[in-house]
Amino acid sequence: MTxxxxxxxxxxxxxRPAWPAVVRSTAVIVVLLTxxxxxxxxxxxxxxxxxxxARGVRRVDSMPALERHLSRSMPIPAYFPDTLTWPPHxxxxxxxxxxxxxxxHRQTGTTWxxxxxxxxxxSVAPQVLPPATPLQTESTVVRRAAAxxxxxxxxxxxxxxxxxWHELGTTRMVRYRGTLDDAMLIxxxxxxRGR
Amino acid sequence: MLDTAGLVILHGCIAALLVEALLRVWRxxxxxxxxxxxxxxxxxxxxxxxxxxxxxxxxxAEAFGTDRALFAGDHWNQLALGEAGAASIATVALxxxxxxxxxxxxxxxxxxxxxxxxxGDIVSGHPALARVTTLLAGLEQVVGSPRMAVVxxxxxxxxxxxxxxxxxxxxxxxxxxxxxxxxxxRAALAHELAHAARRDPLMGWLLMxxxxxxxxxxxxxxxxxxxxxxxxxxxDMVVARLGYSAALGRAIAILSETAESESDLVPARPAGGxxxxxxxxxxxxxxxxxxxxxLSQGELSVQPGLxxxxxxxxxxxxxxxxFFVV
Numbered sequence: 157m158t159x160x161x162x163x164x165x166x167x168x169x170x171x172r173p174a175w176p177a178v179v180r181s182t183a184v185i186v187v188l189l190t191x192x193x194x195x196x197x198x199x200x201x202x203x204x205x206x207x208x209x210a211r212g213v214r215r216v217d218s219m220p221a222l223e224r225h226l227s228r229s230m231p232i233p234a235y236f237p238d239t240l241t242w243p244p245h246x247x248x249x250x251x252x253x254x255x256x257x258x259x260x261h262r263q264t265g266t267t268w269x270x271x272x273x274x275x276x277x278x279s280v281a282p283q284v285l286p287p288a289t290p291l292q293t294e295s296t297v298v299r300r301a302a303a304x305x306x307x308x309x310x311x312x313x314x315x316x317x318x319x320x321w322h323e324l325g326t327t328r329m330v331r332y333r334g335t336l337d338d339a340m341l342i343x344x345x346x347x348x349r350g351r
Numbered sequence: 352m353l354d355t356a357g358l359v360i361l362h363g364c365i366a367a368l369l370v371e372a373l374l375r376v377w378r379x380x381x382x383x384x385x386x387x388x389x390x391x392x393x394x395x396x397x398x399x400x401x402x403x404x405x406x407x408x409x410x411x412a413e414a415f416g417t418d419r420a421l422f423a424g425d426h427w428n429q430l431a432l433g434e435a436g437a438a439s440i441a442t443v444a445l446x447x448x449x450x451x452x453x454x455x456x457x458x459x460x461x462x463x464x465x466x467x468x469x470x471g472d473i474v475s476g477h478p479a480l481a482r483v484t485t486l487l488a489g490l491e492q493v494v495g496s497p498r499m500a501v502v503x504x505x506x507x508x509x510x511x512x513x514x515x516x517x518x519x520x521x522x523x524x525x526x527x528x529x530x531x532x533x534x535x536x537r538a539a540l541a542h543e544l545a546h547a548a549r550r551d552p553l554m555g556w557l558l559m560x561x562x563x564x565x566x567x568x569x570x571x572x573x574x575x576x577x578x579x580x581x582x583x584x585x586x587d588m589v590v591a592r593l594g595y596s597a598a599l600g601r602a603i604a605i606l607s608e609t610a611e612s613e614s615d616l617v618p619a620r621p622a623g624g625x626x627x628x629x630x631x632x633x634x635x636x637x638x639x640x641x642x643x644x645x646l647s648q649g650e651l652s653v654q655p656g657l658x659x660x661x662x663x664x665x666x667x668x669x670x671x672x673x674f675f676v677v
Contacts, residue, residue, distance in 0.1 A: 174657070177657050178657065178660050181377060181657070181660065181661050181664060182664060184373075184376050184377060185373065185664050185665065185668050186668075188369065188372055188373065188376065188668075189369075189668050189671070189672055192365065192368075192369060192672055193421050193672065193675070196365075196421040196422035196675075196676060197421050197422065199422060200420070200421065200422040200423060200426055203426050203427050203428075203429040203430050203437070204426065204429065206429075206430060207429045207430065209429065211417070211426065212416065212417030212418075212423070212426060213429070214425075214426075214428065214429055215429060250417060251413050251414045251416070251417040251418070252412075252413040252414065253413075253414060283417075
């Protein structure tokens with residue numbers, strides 16, 4: 157009886173892992189997991205870079221495809237200047253919550269109008285919009301809703317007008333490269349109920 | 352359906368790579384720990400997505416993929432070939448590869464089960480049977496295995512297997528007995544008894560169930576083969592502890608010489624379709640590796656307790672990583 161207890165204690169000690177080995181093993185797995193996480197993140201960046209859109213943004217081919225992904229209609233402007241081409245040349249979708257349509261100029265082909273919408277969010281995700289620097293912000297009214305109008309400067313040094321307002325639980329945005337009057341007319345005519 | 356299959360395949364690849372890296376960096380030698388880590392790589396990709404789906408429903412939303420995920424397979428659908436995205440195309444291709452790998456191993460397995468052991472070849476009262484039973488009687492207690500029934504086949508091709516989930520049975524052929532000397536046969540029988548002691552035939556059936564569930568995942572099929580190798584390694588380890596390493600190495604080499612060998616001692620032969628020279632080379636390499644492992648087992652050092660901690664660390668780490676892969 158007296159000799160069994162120390163033997164048991166020694167056996168138990170032998171079964172316990174040595175702490176330096178445990179610490180070393182933990183450090184190794186943390187380093188490996190970090191490496192895996194970085195590699196996965198880098199792989200995840202690749203499709204976006206290859207297609208020239210932000211991470212997580214999906215480029216779709218057509219309006220029906222965009223609406224199928226969103227499971228709802230996209231609002232489109234009833235007033236559409238003759239200088240622009242239809243259909244939109246770029247349709248982007250982000251996380252099922254934001255989408256944008258870009259329209260080109262009939263002569264130059266460059267993007268002239270962007271119509272974007274955010275569903276259930278306070279703003280349209282910046283991932284579906286080209287980067288631009290705000291120069292000035294004012295308040296206005298679009299379709300009887302409080303709205304903001306921004307003057308933006310894009311990377312090519314071009315001035316854009318951007319109107320943003322909330323309607324039917326969505327955030328709507330019109331970014332236009334022409335005059336502010338045209339931008340207001342386009343924004344005021346945006347509706348999906350007539351489609 | 353395709354998305355779920357793609358996720359299981361993706362998780363399977365990550366789990367297999369992480370476990371392989373851990374085995375190498377940690378230099379895991381203990382057969383039990385190696386086996387536990389391989390099982391983790393096999394089962395986690397099947398279980399983890401289902402568990403997270405119920406515990407964290409928000410993870411299934413598209414916003415998780417864009418905001419929090421490290422990797423979202425769906426992002427690869429941005430790269431489109433015609434109507435189909437790259438992720439969908441890759442998933443279909445990998446499902447085809449997984450199914451081929453599954454069928455490659457399953458068809459011969461099922462064929463064996465349907466044909467049985469070749470009941471017509473079973474002999475009783477053969478003088479060679481006494482040689483086997485005498486050796487087994489001496490080994491059963493040492494290995495700690497239950498008493499094994501012996502089925503002797505009158506075949507020139509070497510056969511040496513442990514089968515039977517409820518009642519362990521040793522299947523051996525006269526061809527095996529004529530090829531192996533007593534010390535080699537003792538080592539080979541100890542190996543089969545080790546399988547019986549650990550109920551490895553039952554594990555073989557469990558493995559087949561998991562493989563069937565993940566038939567579409569190439570990673571699962573490859574890892575399942577690695578699990579089989581680890582089971583063999585564990586049985587080899589028992590033989591090595593008894594001091595029969597060299598004899599077992601010789602037995603493996605002898606049984607591998609015959610193309611018709613049916614034994615878990617002989618490394619699995621790659622299926623047809625590969626050029627013959629490659630096939631032969633793969634077999635030679637596999638046999639050499641197996642013999643080398645058997646002979647080097649004497650230097651094995653196992654730190655008690657550490658294995659449990661490391662398997663736990665790997666499980667938590669893998670689950671954490673897979674949480675952020677959608």
